[in-house]
Amino acid sequence: MPRARCPKCNKTERVLKSGIIRGKQRFYCKDCNYHFTLVHNTRKSRSHPDTHDRPTSLKDIAKAAGVSITTVSRALNNHPDISEVTRHEIRKLADLMNYQPNIIAQSLVNRSTNTLGVIIPNLETTFFSSMLSGIQHVAAQSGYRVVICQSDESHLSEISNLQALMNNMIDGLLICHTLETSTFDHVRMQLNRNIPIVQFYRVSEELEISKILADDEHGAFDVTVNLVRSGCKRIAVLLGPKYLPITGKREAGYLKVLKKWKIKPDPRLIRYVNFSNESVMAAVEEWLNLKPGIDAIFSISDKSAVQIIRHLKSRGIKIPQAISVAGFGNEYTGEIVEPKLTTFDVKTKEIGETAARMLLEQIISKDNTPKTILIKGEFIQRESTRKPSGLF
Amino acid sequence: MPRARCPKCNKTERVLKSGIIRGKQRFYCKDCNYHFTLVHNTRKSRSHPDTHDRPTSLKDIAKAAGVSITTVSRALNNHPDISEVTRHEIRKLADLMNYQPNIIAQSLVNRSTNTLGVIIPNLETTFFSSMLSGIQHVAAQSGYRVVICQSDESHLSEISNLQALMNNMIDGLLICHTLETSTFDHVRMQLNRNIPIVQFYRVSEELEISKILADDEHGAFDVTVNLVRSGCKRIAVLLGPKYLPITGKREAGYLKVLKKWKIKPDPRLIRYVNFSNESVMAAVEEWLNLKPGIDAIFSISDKSAVQIIRHLKSRGIKIPQAISVAGFGNEYTGEIVEPKLTTFDVKTKEIGETAARMLLEQIISKDNTPKTILIKGEFIQRESTRKPSGLF
DNA sequence: CTATCTATCGCAAACGTTCGTGCAAATGAT
DNA sequence: ATCATTTGCACGAACGTTTGCGATAGATAG
Numbered sequence: 001m002p003r004a005r006c007p008k009c010n011k012t013e014r015v016l017k018s019g020i021i022r023g024k025q026r027f028y029c030k031d032c033n034y035h036f037t038l039v040h041n042t043r044k045s046r047s048h049p050d051t052h053d054r055p056t057s058l059k060d061i062a063k064a065a066g067v068s069i070t071t072v073s074r075a076l077n078n079h080p081d082i083s084e085v086t087r088h089e090i091r092k093l094a095d096l097m098n099y100q101p102n103i104i105a106q107s108l109v110n111r112s113t114n115t116l117g118v119i120i121p122n123l124e125t126t127f128f129s130s131m132l133s134g135i136q137h138v139a140a141q142s143g144y145r146v147v148i149c150q151s152d153e154s155h156l157s158e159i160s161n162l163q164a165l166m167n168n169m170i171d172g173l174l175i176c177h178t179l180e181t182s183t184f185d186h187v188r189m190q191l192n193r194n195i196p197i198v199q200f201y202r203v204s205e206e207l208e209i210s211k212i213l214a215d216d217e218h219g220a221f222d223v224t225v226n227l228v229r230s231g232c233k234r235i236a237v238l239l240g241p242k243y244l245p246i247t248g249k250r251e252a253g254y255l256k257v258l259k260k261w262k263i264k265p266d267p268r269l270i271r272y273v274n275f276s277n278e279s280v281m282a283a284v285e286e287w288l289n290l291k292p293g294i295d296a297i298f299s300i301s302d303k304s305a306v307q308i309i310r311h312l313k314s315r316g317i318k319i320p321q322a323i324s325v326a327g328f329g330n331e332y333t334g335e336i337v338e339p340k341l342t343t344f345d346v347k348t349k350e351i352g353e354t355a356a357r358m359l360l361e362q363i364i365s366k367d368n369t370p371k372t373i374l375i376k377g378e379f380i381q382r383e384s385t386r387k388p389s390g391l392f
Numbered sequence: 393m394p395r396a397r398c399p400k401c402n403k404t405e406r407v408l409k410s411g412i413i414r415g416k417q418r419f420y421c422k423d424c425n426y427h428f429t430l431v432h433n434t435r436k437s438r439s440h441p442d443t444h445d446r447p448t449s450l451k452d453i454a455k456a457a458g459v460s461i462t463t464v465s466r467a468l469n470n471h472p473d474i475s476e477v478t479r480h481e482i483r484k485l486a487d488l489m490n491y492q493p494n495i496i497a498q499s500l501v502n503r504s505t506n507t508l509g510v511i512i513p514n515l516e517t518t519f520f521s522s523m524l525s526g527i528q529h530v531a532a533q534s535g536y537r538v539v540i541c542q543s544d545e546s547h548l549s550e551i552s553n554l555q556a557l558m559n560n561m562i563d564g565l566l567i568c569h570t571l572e573t574s575t576f577d578h579v580r581m582q583l584n585r586n587i588p589i590v591q592f593y594r595v596s597e598e599l600e601i602s603k604i605l606a607d608d609e610h611g612a613f614d615v616t617v618n619l620v621r622s623g624c625k626r627i628a629v630l631l632g633p634k635y636l637p638i639t640g641k642r643e644a645g646y647l648k649v650l651k652k653w654k655i656k657p658d659p660r661l662i663r664y665v666n667f668s669n670e671s672v673m674a675a676v677e678e679w680l681n682l683k684p685g686i687d688a689i690f691s692i693s694d695k696s697a698v699q700i701i702r703h704l705k706s707r708g709i710k711i712p713q714a715i716s717v718a719g720f721g722n723e724y725t726g727e728i729v730e731p732k733l734t735t736f737d738v739k740t741k742e743i744g745e746t747a748a749r750m751l752l753e754q755i756i757s758k759d760n761t762p763k764t765i766l767i768k769g770e771f772i773q774r775e776s777t778r779k780p781s782g783l784f
Numbered sequence: 785c786t787a788t789c790t791a792t793c794g795c796a797a798a799c800g801t802t803c804g805t806g807c808a809a810a811t812g813a814t
Numbered sequence: 815a816t817c818a819t820t821t822g823c824a825c826g827a828a829c830g831t832t833t834g835c836g837a838t839a840g841a842t843a844g
Contacts, residue, residue, distance in 0.1 A: 055560070055585060057800055068824045073802065083822060100559045104499045105800035108829050113496065115539070123528065124741070129521035136515065136542050145561070147507070147539045150528050167492045168447070168830090169537070193447060306728060336698060336728045349516070449830055460794045465832065473792060497830035500799045560800090790841070798832085804825105811820070 056097045065093050076101075115145045116359060117170035119161050121153045121178050121202075125303070126331055127348055128176070131201065134352025135174060142360050144171070155180040166190050172359045177202045179274065182243045196362040200355035201348075205245055208370050210362065212355040214346040215374045216246050220253030222379040223298055223326050223344050228261050229388030232296035232324055236269045236287045238280065240300050247272065250328075254298065269294065273304075280304045284311060295323060296385070302327035302334045302343055309337055309384060324385035339383035346377045448489040457485050468493075507537045508751060509562035511553050513545045513570050513594075517695070518723055519740055520568070523593065526744025527566060534752050536563070547572035558582050564751045569594045571666060574635045588754040592747035593740075597637055602754065603764045604747040606738040608638050612645030614771040615690055615718050615736050620653050621780030624688035624716055628661045628679045630672065632692050639664065642720075646690065661686065665696075672696045676703060687715060688777070694719035694726045694735055701729055701776060716777035731775035738769045 058076075062069045067086070075082045075090040076099075082090075107113040116139050123129050132148065139146045147170065149161035158178050163186075165173060172195060175187070184204045187197065191209070203211040227235050237254050240247045251270065258265050268290060273279035280299075287294050299305035305327030312319055319325055319339055327334055327343035334341030354373055362368055381387065454461045459478070467474045467482040468491075474482075499505040508531050515521050524540065531538045539562065541553035550570050555578075557565060564587060567579070576596045579589065583601070595603040619627050629646050632639045643662065650657050660682060665671035672691075679686050691697035697719030704711055711717055711731055719726055719735035726733030746765055754760055773779065 053586075054799095059800075069801085070803080070825075071823060073800095074823090077802085079803095081822060086822080100555075102500075102560045102800050104496060104505065104560050105829090106802080107496045108494075108500055108800080108831090109802050111829075123515075123525040124518060124522045126516060126518055126521070129518070129524075130516045132521075132540075133515040133542060136540060140541065145539050145541075145556075147537050148524075148528060149532065149537075150525060163492075164537075168494045168496050194445075310728075333725055333728045336702075336725045338730050451830075461831085462795080462833080463793060466793090469832085471833095475792060478792080494830050497799090498832080500801090500830080501832050503799075786844085788841100788843075790839105792839090793837085795834105795836075797834090799830105802828085804827090806825075807823090809821085809823105811818100813818075814816085 055102075056094075056099045057102065058099075061090065061094055061097060061099060064097065065090055112171050113145075113169060114143060115147055115170050116356065117165035117173045118146055118148045119151055119158060119165070119173070119175045120148065121151050121176060123148075123150055127301075127303075127329055130348045131176070131352035131355075134349040134354075135356040138353045138356035138360070144360065151178045153178045153180060159186045162186055162190065166193060166195060170195065172363045173197045174200055174355050174359055176200050177204065179241060179244070194368075196359060196368050198355050198359045198362070200351055202244065202246060209368075210358055210370050211372045212351055212358060213372065213374055214246075214351060215376050216249035217253040217256075219328065219344040219346065219377050219379075220250035220298070221256055222253075223328065223342075224254050224257035226342070226379060226381065226388055227296045227298065227324055227326060227385060228257055228263070230320075230324065230386035231389065232386075233263060234266070234269065234292060234294045235296040235298055236271070236283075236294045238283060238297065238299045238304060239270065239272050241274055242272045250300070273300075275301065275304065277304075277307060280307060281311060284308055288315075288317075296326070297323060298326045298328075300328055302329040302331040302341060305341055305343070305384075306333050306337045309339070309341065319384050320386045326385050330380060334382070337384075342382045342385040343380050344377050345380055347375050351375050447494075448486075448491045449494065450491075453482065453486050453489060453491060456489065457482055504563050505537075505561060506535060507539055507562050508748065509557035509565045510538055510540045511543055511550060511557070511565070511567045512540065513543050513568060515540075515542055519693075519695075519721055522740045523568070523744035523747075526741040526746075527748040530745045530748035530752070536752065543570045545570045545572060551578045554578055554582065558585060558587060562587065564755045565589045566592055566747050566751055568592050569596065571633060571636070586760075588751060588760050590747050590751045590754070592743055594636065594638060600762050601760075602750055602762050604743055604750060605764065605766050606638075606743060607766045607768050608641035609645040609648075611720065611736040611738065611769050611771075612642035612690075613648055614645075615720065615734075616646050616649040618734070618771060618773065618780055619688045619690065619716055619718060619777060620649055620655070622712075622716065622778035623781065624778075625655060626658070626661065626684060626686045627688040627690055628663070628675075628686045630675060630689065630691045630696060631662065631664050633666055634664045642692070665692075667693065667696065669696075669699060672699060673703060676700055680707075680709075688718070689715060690718045690720075692720055694721040694723040694733060697733055697735070697776075698725050698729045701731070701733065711776050712778045718777050722772060726774070729776075734774045734777040735772050736769050737772055739767050743767050 058069045058072045061072045065072065067090070071082060071086065072090055072094075075087040076094060078087070103114075116135070118132060118135055120128050120132055123132065136146045147165070149165065151158040151161055155178055158181060162173075162175070175197060176199070184207055187204075187207055190197065196210075198210045198212065199207070200212040201214060203213055224235060235254075237251070239251055255265060269287070271283040271286075273283055284297070287297070297305075297308055299308060305325055309319060309325050312323060312325070317323055325341070327341045328346070329348070330343050330345035334343050354375060358371065358373065450461045450464045454464045457464065459482070463474060463478065464482055464486075467479040468486060470479070495506075508527070510524060510527055512520050512524055515524065528538045539557065541557065543550040543553055547570055550573060554565075554567070567589060568591070576599050579596075579599055582589065588602075590602045590604065591599070592604040593606060595605055616627060627646075629643070631643055647657060661679070663675040665675055676689070679689070689697075689700055691700055697717055701711060701717050704715060704717070709715055717733070719733045720738070721740070722735050722737035726735050746767060750763065750765065
């Protein structure tokens with residue numbers, strides 16, 4: 001058994017084993033009263049502390065300039081305590097050594113990361129990705145980074161994303177809930193940390209935080225009004241899940257028009273679906289078999305509306321002569337489909353921009369009093385509905 | 393002049409001004425030999441160090457459990473040095489106190505952030521946002537966050553985004569260059585840091601880093617072959633800017649088919665555009681005025697192809713009877729337009745997923761040897777081109 | 785019972801910043 | 815010349831972790 005050599009007295013006689021620590025054999029020299037293991041210098045080369053390959057730090061510049069770390073930091077931050085000559089000298093040196101501040105260290109001491117978190121149901125449709133685009137632009141303008149999470153319309157995923165993001169990583173959160181999300185305890189639990197949260201598009205009214213919404217009620221009102229004015233009397237409406245505030249708002253807008261025009265609402269014409277193609281088509285088929293036929297379909301989303309148009313066309317139904325179809329959202333496909341889709345532009349990008357601006361404002365002002373902003377949309381008359389006659 | 397009171401001796405007589413520091417007046421008490429400013433306790437309440445409103449840290453748990461910070465850290469990290477009882481005790485306490493580790497502090501000491509950076513030209517089109525979606529999914533599976541930057545097809549924006557992201561913030565970078573980007577020094581400058589970079593979709597061959605590409609040459613080959621087989625002989629092709637590798641690859645695929653079928657290439661049929669609608673339409677108009685007319689248009693992107701279809705239809709040109717139109721990319725709109733667009737599915741989401749997987753592999757293995765992966769796409773025959781006769 | 789070993793914990797240094805304060809030298813006022 | 819003030823810089827603590835190593839009480843072997 002080759003005895004270990006004590007690094008202090010350089011003898012081997014009085015050295016004995018002293019347990020195993022993290023897989024390595026440890027030794028103990030009775031003479032020197034010294035514990036040691038055989039593998040050393042794991043973390044950094046202690047023999048030559050200069051030969052690190054790390055990016056240059058303030059310490060490196062300080063050493064090169066012959067000043068303290070503090071001075072370098074202050075010089076680079078334009079602190080008034082530093083003289084013009086020193087500042088200049090240090091800046092030149094920092095440039096030369098290609099110094100880039102370590103954002104992580106800055107974040108640790110400043111307790112802020114200049115990062116916003118975004119939780120969004122989906123990125124593969126322009127509807128949401130354009131919101132994200134708006135968010136990212138506004139954030140970048142203010143020097144904020146954006147980290148994103150897709151919940152994929154899964155409530156559980158939303159919860160885990162939320163918890164992951166809120167761990168000291170972000171200065172504020174933007175969230176657009178999934179279709180599944182009907183309880184909000186996971187958000188409520190995070191409110192005691194002092195990280196502001198702003199909901200956008202799909203919001204919950206039971207939370208006392210800021211919200212950015214599309215003007216769903218007015219939007220649905222506008223669309224329905226235009227359908228009525230064009231002569232439609234039996235307008236079927238496709239809505240989202242019943243517990244979503246968006247659904248309620250749109251239904252309210254729709255019903256308000258019927259009431260104003262004294263049209264008796266037919267509950268069979270109001271259907272709540274989960275956006276899946278099957279549920280949409282099932283609703284449409286039922287409508288088509290109704291005894292007093294329908295003369296218009298107002299769909300929750302442009303995507304469904306486009307599917308409906310294709311379906312009706314395949315069944316030989318003329319649009320808009322027999323049935324008018326209107327969508328909601330103003331996605332690009334609505335411009336491509338034939339006939340071109342009448343819809344309501346909810347200004348998704350503007351929603352994202354406004355949400356980000358509000359969040360940044362809350363972060364900077366440190367004032368978290370809840371505000372709500374409605375983004376006004378715009379009715380877009382195209383070809384899938386008849387033109388209003390103007391007699392009303 | 394109200395003299396300041398010394399916080400030590402509580403006298404005002406021997407206190408004199410001592411410069412201005414960070415905007416605040418400083419004082420000096422000759423008796424106590426003590427410097428002070430009037431505003432105190434900015435960083436934390438030093439009088440009652442217990443009454444912080446910070447999230448619970450290891451230190452808090454340590455104090456509550458009566459052990460050292462080290463022990464708490466090790467208990468929570470399942471370090472073998474900690475006994476079962478202690479570990480249990482501490483975990484229970486941590487749960488109770490709602491402890492969440494500070495990711496920033498972890499990142500600082502571990503020198504890794506578990507974060508990937510993505511620079512992407514645009515988010516408002518499904519083409520790129522679905523790549524991002526793929527990236528995000530793969531990253532999330534491995535516990536990595538994703539921070540995104542849009543370059544908005546601006547070279548300068550790409551550069552500044554790149555520099556901002558590379559400052560210790562991310563463990564690896566995924567980049568898809570802008571249309572403007574023809575020099576790559578800004579990327580080359582970052583290669584000496586040991587942060588792996590992977591290019592995807594739009595790549596540069598002059599950089600020795602990993603790349604994930606669509607199979608442009610085969611894709612263009614497949615599309616062109618199908619046009620030729622359907623009887624087209626004068627196939628106009630719309631390409632991107634000449635300096636993009638993608639352009640070269642597609643042109644090569646196109647030319648290879650012509651050569652194989654012994655069709656003499658006509659330089660007037662090959663146009664390089666910058667994706668703007670005007671440049672596309674200008675090219676189309678020139679083609680339509682050519683003496684021996686064209687019988688097919690193969691477009692760089694589905695978006696342009698759809699625009700071309702609408703343009704040709706508005707001029708009364710039958711598709712595909714008079715002119716076939718094929719796109720590239722397989723965007724959703726191609727399915728909506730009439731006639732439905734024949735195109736090539738480049739599998740954007742798969743490109744994103746593969747890029748993220750490769751980057752993660754490089755990060756974990758610490759092996760940055762460049763690899764290149766071609767993502768195989770799929771030709772999609774729809775209605776905007778004639779069916780191949782099968783005689784060839 | 786002694787010699788050795790094991791299990792379990794704590795100390796303190798690092799990671800790269802920012803910032804309150806100390807302090808000597810230069811400057812200004814009388 | 816003397817004292818009051820300003821200037822310019824440095825020291826060291828703090829942010830919340832991780833981790834190498836030291837230390838000790840109990841266990842085990844001989």
